Amino acid sequence: MVTQNEQRTLERLATEYPFHFSDVKEAYHILGDMDLLRKACALAITRSKPPDIVDTAISLRDTKETKSMSEKHTAGPWRVHDLADGPSKTIGPLGVFVAQTLGGNDSANARLIAAAPDLLAACKAAEKYLCSSPSPKSVAAYKEVQAAIAKAEG
Numbered sequence: 001m002v003t004q005n006e007q008r009t010l011e012r013l014a015t016e017y018p019f020h021f022s023d024v025k026e027a028y029h030i031l032g033d034m035d036l037l038r039k040a041c042a043l044a045i046t047r048s049k050p051p052d053i054v055d056t057a058i059s060l061r062d063t064k065e066t067k068s069m070s071e072k073h074t075a076g077p078w079r080v081h082d083l084a085d086g087p088s089k090t091i092g093p094l095g096v097f098v099a100q101t102l103g104g105n106d107s108a109n110a111r112l113i114a115a116a117p118d119l120l121a122a123c124k125a126a127e128k129y130l131c132s133s134p135s136p137k138s139v140a141a142y143k144e145v146q147a148a149i150a151k152a153e154g
Contacts, residue, residue, distance in 0.1 A: 002028070009034060017041045019053045027057035035128055036060060042131035042142055073152075074098055076117025080110040090114045120152045 002010065002025070010028055014021040019041070028037045037057070044056035074092040081089045088110035090099040101109040123145050130142040 006034065010037075013037065013041055017045060017053070018051055019044070023053045027053045030054070030057040031061055038131045039127070042139065043146075046139055046143060073117070076121075078114040078117060080107065080114045082107055082110070116152070120149065123149050123152075 006028070010024050011021060013019070014024045017024075019027075024037070024041070027040055028034070031037050031040060040053060040057045040060050043060065044051040044053045074096055076092070078090050078092050078098055081091050088101045088106040089097065090101075090110050090113045092098045099110070099113050101107075101113070127142065127145045127149065130138045130145060
């Protein structure tokens with residue numbers, strides 16, 4: 001059973017994307033989450049011809065369940081500890097060693113590594129926004145953001 005507000009959102013998604021209302025509703029029941037449903041809608045139009053929201057929802061649900069069981073990275077924030085005569089180290093909370101840079105551009109590489117948790121969080125926020133506006137530019141950006149998140153999370 002869906003609430004009136006959920007019903008309106010499902011109807012709006014069915015008009016914004018090339019899906020039948022019944023398929024959108026079924027995908028919502030599979031996922032149980034409106035944000036994931038929006039993500040599935042955006043994914044479906046980029047993945048298959050013709051787009052299939054139900055198959056995409058099942059795939060997304062299965063991926064989500066698999067990822068929830070996978071290993072997580074060290075929580076942020078991370079900081080850089082530059083050594084006077086040597087490589088830079090990236091340190092996580094409570095002094096947990098995360099990475100050490102070797103070779104050229106140690107400080108720059110360490111700063112990029114230290115920014116990783118913040119960049120991942122920003123990508124996840126952008127992903128939610130981009131999947132709610134299905135313009136050609138946002139679909140392209142959405143694919144790039146998804147690729148970055150997949151690369152970070154494995």
